[in-house]
Amino acid sequence: MQDPYKLLNVERGASQEEIKRAYRKLAKELHPDINPGNAAVEQRFKEISQAYSILGDTEKRKRFDRGEIDASGQETPWKGGFYRNHAGTRRGAKYNPFDFGENVSADDIFADLFGAKTRRVRRPGANISYTVPISFLEAAQGAKKRIKLADSKTLDVQIPAGTEDGQSLRLKGQGMPGVGGGPPGDALVEVQIQPHPFFERKGTNVHVELPVTLQEALLGATITVPTVHGNVSMKIPAGSNSGTTLRLKGKGIQAKDSAEVGDQYVKLRVMLPDRPDQELQDFVKNWSQSHGYDPRRKAGMT
Incomplete structure (x- = not known):
């Protein structure tokens, strides 16, 4: 996916207000209601909406600038080979690939893996957060959206009619796998509603x-x-x-x-x-x- 800054035609140092103005200008030009039946324009509108879902959110913009999420809002793999999961840490904390949860050390995990005589740790998997941008009308009427999970699987998510901006939907068992036979975590899907040209x-x-x-x-x-x-x-x-x-x-x-x-x-x-x-x-x-x-x-x- 293209760089969201390029999609919105703004500089990396642009203010949040400049980003918002740039998105609104493009949204009014490219909105499907104004360009019915134009598949190319519709695709372009989806791309700028996704770009704004990243840059329009101050925290997500910082995480994108640091390389922690990609242009689609998904977590980027840590170079050491472990999947970086921000949902299991406090907001703004640095990621620790060897953070196995509260009161569980790396020694516990490795001992379990190599058969050492130690207590078996059973921990649920961490939750993973996702963001899905939807249009104003999709939020009002309800819609089905497809998201890509951390394991590259895709899943159709039902957006209820009347969904509010920032509302999170919980997908049971779609998070990180558990430890020692523990249950998997959940996927938390945050809905971001894009502005409408006139509603x-x-x-x-x-x-x-x-x-x-x-x-x-x-x-x-x-x-x-x-x-x-x-x-x-x-x-x-x-x-x-x-x-x-x-x-x-x-x-x-x-x-x-x-x-x-x-x-x-x-x-x-x-x-x-x-x-x-x-x-x-x-x-x-x-x-x-x-x-x-x-x-x-x-x-x-x-």
């Missing part, structure tokens, strides 16, 4: 700012609105202003461990044509001469 999540509710025409706002209209569940029709009341917020009940995110679903809030933004023609300008000029109004005074700003 924003607040709890179980979804917020979106929707551009509307002058005609739709002034006269009212029934328009198509995107939601995390697909497009729906929504009625705009006549005389709506920028900032008017309408609610779509039950079109938000499903609550964790509950059948309850949040709402979607649609904030209107009235947009003039890109290039207002002379006819529109003349009409507004003539109209304003006898219908003047001061919205700033009404807001107490003058």
